[in-house]
Amino acid sequence: MEDSESGSSGQKGDPSKREVPTVQTSAVVDLLIKRFSDSVSVVEEKVNWPSVRVKLEALQNIATFLKQEPTLDFDYLTSISGVDYPERSPRFDLVYHFVSLKYKHVLAIKVGVGEKEVAPSLTPLWKSADWNEREIFDLLGIQFSGHPDLRRILLPDQWKGHPLRKDYVLAEEDKFPGD
Amino acid sequence: MVEPRRKFKTERLFINMGPQHPSTHGVLRLGLSIEGERVVSVFPDVGFLHRGIEKLAEKRTYVQFIPLTDRLDYLAAMSNNLAFVLAVESLLEVEIPRRASYIRVIVAELSRLASHLVWLGSFANDLGASTPLLYCFREREDILDAFEILCGARMTFNYVRFGGVARDATPEFVEKCRKFLSTFDKRVDEYEQLLTNNVIFVNRTKNVGILSREDAISYAASGPMLRGSAIKWDLRKDAPYLVYPEMDFIIPTGTVGDVWDRYVVRIIEMRQAARILRQALDGLPEGDFKAKLPRVLKPAMGEAYSRVEAPKGELGFYVISDGTTNPYRVRIRAPSFINLAAISAMTEGALIADLVAILGSIDIVLGEVDR
Numbered sequence: 214m215e216d217s218e219s220g221s222s223g224q225k226g227d228p229s230k231r232e233v234p235t236v237q238t239s240a241v242v243d244l245l246i247k248r249f250s251d252s253v254s255v256v257e258e259k260v261n262w263p264s265v266r267v268k269l270e271a272l273q274n275i276a277t278f279l280k281q282e283p284t285l286d287f288d289y290l291t292s293i294s295g296v297d298y299p300e301r302s303p304r305f306d307l308v309y310h311f312v313s314l315k316y317k318h319v320l321a322i323k324v325g326v327g328e329k330e331v332a333p334s335l336t337p338l339w340k341s342a343d344w345n346e347r348e349i350f351d352l353l354g355i356q357f358s359g360h361p362d363l364r365r366i367l368l369p370d371q372w373k374g375h376p377l378r379k380d381y382v383l384a385e386e387d388k389f390p391g392d
Numbered sequence: 393m394v395e396p397r398r399k400f401k402t403e404r405l406f407i408n409m410g411p412q413h414p415s416t417h418g419v420l421r422l423g424l425s426i427e428g429e430r431v432v433s434v435f436p437d438v439g440f441l442h443r444g445i446e447k448l449a450e451k452r453t454y455v456q457f458i459p460l461t462d463r464l465d466y467l468a469a470m471s472n473n474l475a476f477v478l479a480v481e482s483l484l485e486v487e488i489p490r491r492a493s494y495i496r497v498i499v500a501e502l503s504r505l506a507s508h509l510v511w512l513g514s515f516a517n518d519l520g521a522s523t524p525l526l527y528c529f530r531e532r533e534d535i536l537d538a539f540e541i542l543c544g545a546r547m548t549f550n551y552v553r554f555g556g557v558a559r560d561a562t563p564e565f566v567e568k569c570r571k572f573l574s575t576f577d578k579r580v581d582e583y584e585q586l587l588t589n590n591v592i593f594v595n596r597t598k599n600v601g602i603l604s605r606e607d608a609i610s611y612a613a614s615g616p617m618l619r620g621s622a623i624k625w626d627l628r629k630d631a632p633y634l635v636y637p638e639m640d641f642i643i644p645t646g647t648v649g650d651v652w653d654r655y656v657v658r659i660i661e662m663r664q665a666a667r668i669l670r671q672a673l674d675g676l677p678e679g680d681f682k683a684k685l686p687r688v689l690k691p692a693m694g695e696a697y698s699r700v701e702a703p704k705g706e707l708g709f710y711v712i713s714d715g716t717t718n719p720y721r722v723r724i725r726a727p728s729f730i731n732l733a734a735i736s737a738m739t740e741g742a743l744i745a746d747l748v749a750i751l752g753s754i755d756i757v758l759g760e761v762d763r
Contacts, residue, residue: 259694261482288609291699292730294710294723308710310697310725314609314625321697341612344733352446367439367762376447383447 239263241285241320249275256323262310264321269303272324273333279311279320280338287311287320290339295349299379303327305355309335326355334360352377402428411440415518415748418758422735422751424744431747434739436732441762449722454480454554454689457722462548464726465760467510468503470539471702473552476722478633479698479709480554483691489680492556493635497672498569499542499551500634500700501665505576506535507703507755508658508665515655515752516587519596524586531572531579538568554689556682569673576666584659597652601738601750604649611734614727615705616657617754621649627701638675639668651753658755690717704728704755724763728756 242263245253252271256264267275279287289312296306303325311320326332334357335342346357347366354375357363365372374381410421419440425432445464449457461476462469474496481488513528536546542565543551543558551558587593603613608621618625626643628636644660646653691713699708705727714720731754738750 259692261694261696261698289612291612291614291706292697292708292710292723292725294721296712296721296723308723310708310710314623317630319631339612340607340610340737341730341733344729365439367442369439376444381447 239318239320241318244285245275245320248278260321262319262321264323266323266325269324269326269330269332272322272335275322276309276333276335276338285318286313286315289314290335290341290345293335293342293345293349295353295355295377297353297377297379303330305353307332307349307355331356331358333358334363336360351375354378404432409747411437415751416758417514417756420732420756420758420761422747424747426744429743429745431739431742431744434736434747436735438729438732438758438761441758443763445763446722446724449719451718453717454691454719457719458553459548459550462550463759464724464763465507465702465704465707465728465757466547467757468507468703469547469549470499470503470551471507471700471707473549474500475698475700475702475707476709476711477552477554478700479696479711480689480691480719482696482698483694483711483713484554484685484689485692486555486683486685488556488683490635490677491560491679492681492683494672494676495557495561495681496552497634497636497639498561498669498676499539499549499557501669501672502535502538502569504665504703505662505669506532508662509535511658511703511752511755512583512655512662515749515755516593518748518752519593521586521590521593524583527579527582527586531576534568534572538565538572541565541568553682555685556680558682560681561676566673566676569669573666573669573673577663580659580662580666587655588659594652596746596749597655597753598650599648600651600746601742601753602648602650603734603738607734607737608649611730611737613705613731613734615701615703615731615755616654616661617705617731617734619644619657620646620654620753622647622653627699627706631699633698633700635672636668639671641668651749654753654755688717690715699725702727704757704760705731724760726760726763728754728758728760729763732756732761 242265245265252268254266256266279285291312292310294308305326307324309322334346346360349355350363351365351367352375405426407424409424410416411419421437423435445460461472464472509528509532513525516524540546543549603621605621608618622645624643624645641664644657646657693715695712697710699706707727708725710723711719712721
């Protein structure tokens with residue numbers, strides 16, 4: 214991995230925009246940008262994993278490519294994280310961390326998802342996506358299409374709201390009867 | 393007239409195992425769909441212990457969050473401290489002193505031993521062998537005593553800090569570790585005598601709860617679960633951190649991925665952890681145990697994902713900094729949570745009695761599953 218200057222592409226009005234953008238890049242990142250030039254771009258954030266930003270509509274295709282391309286062989290989807298940027302559009306980021314057990318290379322993919330948008334489920338490709346996506350649905354309220362069983366996982370089914378959203382009000386929870 | 397036996401039909405039943413069930417070691421509910429004694433499908437229901445730790449992180453400073461990581465996998469709290477601290481250090485871009493790195497390896501491996509010992513004792517107990525439980529807890533007591541000498545706490549340490557560790561390893565602590573290690577290998581032989589050659593134990597674990605190689609990878613199982621399914625993958629070797637590259641140890645793997653393989657992998661891992669500990673204690677260099685850092689930590693804007701080989705598998709922390717004193721987002725990739733998801737693949741067609749063995753072999757801690 215080496216550092217290089219980042220390009221100018223990326224989300225506009227992104228509050229997570231870094232003042233001095235540095236990007237860790239790798240052969241995998243270069244390959245993806247070359248092959249999917251119109252839907253993959255370098256990330257602007259300072260990151261410690263080789264990362265790319267992918268457009269939501271291309272996620273399914275690129276994920277399939279990552280898994281099936283024999284020179285990449287990303288067989289291990291270690292984690293999916295959801296992040297809320299309430300002032301940004303699209304509002305959410307999904308961050309996928311991929312590992313190839315064979316080649317030992319890693320890749321993080323960031324996808325912006327709007328409040329009304331639905332992300333494709335990667336459960337048919339990696340079974341580990343199942344519970345990760347349920348957790349994101351539960352705590353951030355992002356919808357996934359094609360998920361076999363999209364229910365809340367950590368909170369009770371009748372829970373209202375999504376606690377990991379930045380605008381979730383905690384104060385009500387802290388009050389006890391008689392307070 | 394009684395109908396001939398073969399005409400009896402088995403009705404499919406739905407029963408609950410848990411949330412209060414001794415073999416779940418915490419509050420986990422398994423919804424079981426059964427036909428006779430066979431399990432048709434399992435629906436794990438988690439979240440009873442959800443405390444919103446990821447949300448709490450956003451309201452606290454980086455330093456204030458370290459004690460909360462103790463409450464994830466509370467049987468190996470040092471590993472949790474370490475994983476979070478490594479992620480933030482990657483944002484801070486700080487070099488840590490060599491001595492601190494060695495001490496971290498020592499506490500991480502002691503944690504692995506403590507965690508595996510609790511697992512071994514309670515797993516054997518679940519299968520009806522209550523003697524190992526007492527022995528395992530006796531050895532774990534020594535480890536907790538060593539931790540107490542080191543940092544004053546026995547379970548929730550808050551010991552690994554940004555730039556190093558909270559307090560230096562005293563000669564007393566080193567002495568305690570050496571004394572413990574001098575008898576430990578013999579103790580493992582004792583456990584093996586009780587279990588490895590025990591025909592009841594072998595029959596209850598061999599070819600039970602098989603997790604295929606493909607499923608193990610697809611479910612992103614990690615730790616002994618992944619290695620039990622014959623995949624040689626250990627972050628200490630494959631994505632090295634701290635001073636692990638300088639240590640000499642082997643990565644055990646299973647062959648078929650059954651409960652027995654996971655047991656064997658953990659037993660060998662205990663021996664290997666003891667081996668790493670001896671090397672780390674011998675090589676422990678002099679010097680600082682903590683790097684100098686500003687009192688108020690404000691990591692530069694950016695994000696870091698860092699992972700360590702915790703006793704239960706890959707423990708990852710994804711930390712996003714917005715340049716303020718509090719993290720913008722902390723996401724915890726908990727090994728128990730991800731490993732537990734694979735239970736449905738392992739229990740198809742299993743006997744209800746074997747379910748206890750299968751669940752035990754995953755080695756979950758609900759504090760980490762529910763976060």
